[in-house]
Amino acid sequence: SVDTTPITATLFPGDGIGPEIADSVKQVFRAADVPIEWEEHYVGTEVDPRTQSFLTWESLESVRRNRVGLKGPMATPIGKGHRSLNLTLRKELNLYANVRPCYSLPGYKTRYDNVDLITIRENTEGEYSGLEHQVVRGVVESLKIITRQASLRVAEYAFHYAKAHGRERVSAIHKANIMQKTDGLFLKCCREVAEKYPEIKYEEVVIDNCCMMLVKNPALFDVLVMPNLYGDIISDLCAGLIGGLGLTPSCNIGEGGIALAEAVHGSAPDIAGKVYMGEHDRVKDLWRHLIWSVTCSDEAQVLAAYILCGLILQNLANPTALMLSAVTMLRHLELHGKADRIQNAILNTIAEGKYRTADLGGTSTTTDFTKAIIDHL
C-alpha cells in the first residue's frame, strides 16, 4: 500500500539546535516505520567545510527533485547586508504560501483554550521585496509590492485549503483603509476567489482590529489569509496564544506541488526571543546579562544567541515544532496513518506531562522527550 513505498525527502537540519531536533525527527520516523529516506544537506549560516558554501545548488535541486522536504531553523543576522537563508529558499523554490496551523495542545495550559487557527501567508512579495534605497541623506524608502498573480495564487490556496479541511470561513487580513492600492488589490483578488467558493464564508478584517480580536477571542477566526508581513506578525501572535513558536508547525507550499515543512523558531532573533521570554530560567538570566552588558548591538545579540544555543541549549531543545512540521509533510504525502500515529504520540506525551522540555516548564532533555514520544507511538 501507499504507506510502505519508500519516498525520498530532503532534510536541511539547519543551524544551532537544528541538528539535534532533526535527529529527534529521524528517530521518531524510524521507530514509526515511516517509509521515508532522508537526503540530508547542510544549509546554514556557517560555511560547510565540505562544500565551502552556505547553500549549494545541489541542496536546492534536492528539494526540486523530491518535491518534499523538512527544514530546521536557520539564523537571520540583522543588518549584515546578506539576505536571510529562509528568504532565499522561499525565493529560489518559489514557496508562495506559508501555512501555519495553530491549535491548543491538550494538557498544556495557556491563557487560551481550544485555539484552532490556520494562518496562510503570502510568502514571496509585499514588504519582503528587498527593494529599499536612500532618497537623500536621512530619508529612506522601502517598496511594498503586491501583484495580482501572487495574491490570486495565495487566495486560491487558502480557499482550497479551507474546503479540503472542512473549514467554514476565510478572513482576509489587510490595511486597505491606509494602503488602498496595494492591500486593495490583495482584497480584490481574495473577493474574486471567494466567489468561486460560495460554501466558504468570506470576510475582511483590518489588521489592527484583527490583532485586538485575536487576543480577546481567537474563536472568532478560522482560516486567515494575508500579505507577507501581516502573516509574519499574526502567525507569531497566534503561536503565542498556544505557548510559542516551539509548538507550532509550518509548511511552505511551492509551485508544482513542492512542500517544504519548517520549524519557524528559526532565526537568531527568534531564538533570542524564546530565551529572553524566560522559558528557561538559567538561560534567561544569562541572556539578560549578556544583552545589557554588551550594550545590545546586533552582532552581540546574534553572537550571544549562538553561544547560548551551542553551550546551554545542548540537549534542552524542544523538537515539537519540527516534528509537527514533519507531520504536515506526511499529510502532504497523504501518509495520514503515519501522520496520525506520530501526531498523537507527540500530543499525548505533552498532555501526560511527565516528559517536557525546559521551554514547557519541564526538565527533560531532548533525548528523554524523544524517547517518550517513541514510547507513545
Add this chain to the structure above:
Amino acid sequence: SVDTTPITATLFPGDGIGPEIADSVKQVFRAADVPIEWEEHYVGTEVDPRTQSFLTWESLESVRRNRVGLKGPMATPIGKGHRSLNLTLRKELNLYANVRPCYSLPGYKTRYDNVDLITIRENTEGEYSGLEHQVVRGVVESLKIITRQASLRVAEYAFHYAKAHGRERVSAIHKANIMQKTDGLFLKCCREVAEKYPEIKYEEVVIDNCCMMLVKNPALFDVLVMPNLYGDIISDLCAGLIGGLGLTPSCNIGEGGIALAEAVHGSAPDIAGKVYMGEHDRVKDLWRHLIWSVTCSDEAQVLAAYILCGLILQNLANPTALMLSAVTMLRHLELHGKADRIQNAILNTIAEGKYRTADLGGTSTTTDFTKAIIDHL
C-alpha cells in the same frame, strides 16, 4: 492656583457615538469643576450643514491656538479615495507621536493581570505616506518612508516620557532583519537617543517576536516605541489584552507642545469590529446578519456600521476611552489634581461593577454610567 484659571480647549465630538460620549465628558468635567471651556467644532464624515464642510480651517486653527484638544471617533471609509480625517488631522497639526497607555482596569477581568504598557507610535510617515501607484496592470507598489528627523523626534519623545514617568525601559520595535534600510534607520535613531538616557534601559525587538511575547507575558515590556504601522498594530493588540479599544486612552503630541487627546475606537471598521466581537449580543447578531446578507462589500460594512451606531448603540456607548483620553489632556495641562479625581472616579465605577455599559457585559446606558462616575467623584 493653576487649577482654577480657565483654559480653552478644542472639542471635536466626531461621528456616530462621538457626540454622546463627548457629552459624558462634558458632564463629568462640569461636575468636577474642571476649569476648561470647550470650543466645539464639527469635524466628521458628514458635511456639516452650517459650514458645508467636513473639516474647516477654523477647526484646525482652534487646536493650533488652544494647543490642547479632545477628539471623538471619526469614521475612515475603506477604498473611498479620500483620505481619512484622522490622518488629515495628524498631518495638518503635525501630530508626530501617538501615546497610548494601556493598563489593566481593577475589577474588570480579562485573561491578563497587571498589564501596564505604554505604546508610542510615530504618527506621520512610514507605511502611511499615502504614496502608492500601479506599476503595470496587476502590479502595485506602496512606499514606506522613514526619515531621520521623524525617527529622532519620536525616539526623543519616548525616552523623555520614560524618564518623566519613572519608567525603566524603552523597547524599539522593528523588522530590520527584512527592512534593513528603513527600519534600520529607525533603530539607528533610537540608539542615538538611548545614549543620552543611560538611566533608561534600551532594547530592540523584532515585531513578530514582540507580538508573541506580548500575548505570552506582557510584563516583559514597559515603554514601546515604533514606526507608524507597527504602532497601529501593537497598540490595538495591547488594548485587546485589557479589554479593547473602549477602555484605552490615547493622546497625540505635536510640534510646539500641541496635545490632541482622542478615543481610538474611531473609524467605522473599528466600530464594526467592536460590534462584531460580541461586546453586545443584540448588535452582534444583527451585524453578522448584515455582514453576510450584503455579501460583505465595503460600502455595506460602512453603512451597516452607521446604522448600527445610530440606531442601536444610541445611549449604549461606553465613554471610558474618551474620558480617560480627556484625563491625559488634563495631565498635559498639569492639572493633576483634577486628572486624579476623574480617573479614580472612572476606575472605581468600573471596579464596583454596578454600572457597566453593554461592551463590558453590563446593561447600563451611557447616561447611567456617566451619572455613576459623577457620583464617584
